[in-house]
Amino acid sequence: MQLEKTAINDCFLITPKVFTDDRGYFMESFNTKAFQKATKLNVDFVQDNESFSAYGVIRGLHAQKGDYAQAKLVRVIKGEVLDVVIDFRKDSPTYLNQVIVKLNAEAKKQLFVPRGCLHGFSVLSKTAIFFYKCDNFYNQSAEIGYRYDDPFFKIDWQIPKSEQLISVKDAKLPLWNQ
Numbered sequence: 001m002q003l004e005k006t007a008i009n010d011c012f013l014i015t016p017k018v019f020t021d022d023r024g025y026f027m028e029s030f031n032t033k034a035f036q037k038a039t040k041l042n043v044d045f046v047q048d049n050e051s052f053s054a055y056g057v058i059r060g061l062h063a064q065k066g067d068y069a070q071a072k073l074v075r076v077i078k079g080e081v082l083d084v085v086i087d088f089r090k091d092s093p094t095y096l097n098q099v100i101v102k103l104n105a106e107a108k109k110q111l112f113v114p115r116g117c118l119h120g121f122s123v124l125s126k127t128a129i130f131f132y133k134c135d136n137f138y139n140q141s142a143e144i145g146y147r148y149d150d151p152f153f154k155i156d157w158q159i160p161k162s163e164q165l166i167s168v169k170d171a172k173l174p175l176w177n178q
């Protein structure tokens with residue numbers, strides 16, 4: 001696997017080694033030892049999530065707070081998304097920096113999202129299957145989130161306004177009040 005640093009501390013772009021042959025391909029989508037060696041981070045993933053979305057869907061911006069904060073290792077199994085991470089850790093040297101990267105099933109890149117960061121994505125392809133590992137369990141009461149169209153974050157989700165599809169829950173999220 002190959003590791004690239006990003007504009008957010010401890011948020012890494014990971015390219016797995018893909019072995020192709022006449023049958024197709026093989027890759028280790030996750031290997032604890034290789035991950036720890038490359039990132040120097042000790043992360044214990046405990047939950048895997050998968051979601052399916054159509055073009056125009058925007059999910060985010062989400063996180064879990066306090067003891068329930070989650071690091072995520074995200075990737076796309078089908079289609080393409082624009083993945084967005086905002087460093088929301090007040091004590092981080094890259095506080096409020098953003099990482100915005102296209103992830104797709106062809107390139108197979110993964111993004112490691114540290115605990116305490118806001119996360120979201122928009123679907124650029126006709127449909128997309130999004131898969132992610134989490135190092136803490138889902139806890140509804142610990143969920144926090146801010147509006148995908150918050151003017152402070154000013155994220156270009158690369159979806160025309162008329163085609164954006166947002167959940168009722170996400171549409172009701174507050175704007176970030178600094």
Ligand SMILES: Cc1cn([C@H]2C[C@H](O)[C@@H](COP(=O)(O)OP(=O)(O)O[C@H]3O[C@@H](C)C(=O)[C@@H](O)[C@H]3O)O2)c(=O)[nH]c1=O
Nearest residue numbers: 049051059060061062063119120121137138139167169
């Ligand atoms: C995230 C999650 C949701 N659910 C349930 C709650 C709800 O009824 C249904 C759909 O939940 P949501 O609308 O919150 O799903 P979604 O908007 O896809 O939420 C996800 O968005 C991306 C951007 C993230 O970063 C994730 O951490 C997560 O917050 O699934 C679980 O049971 N476990 C989970 O881990």
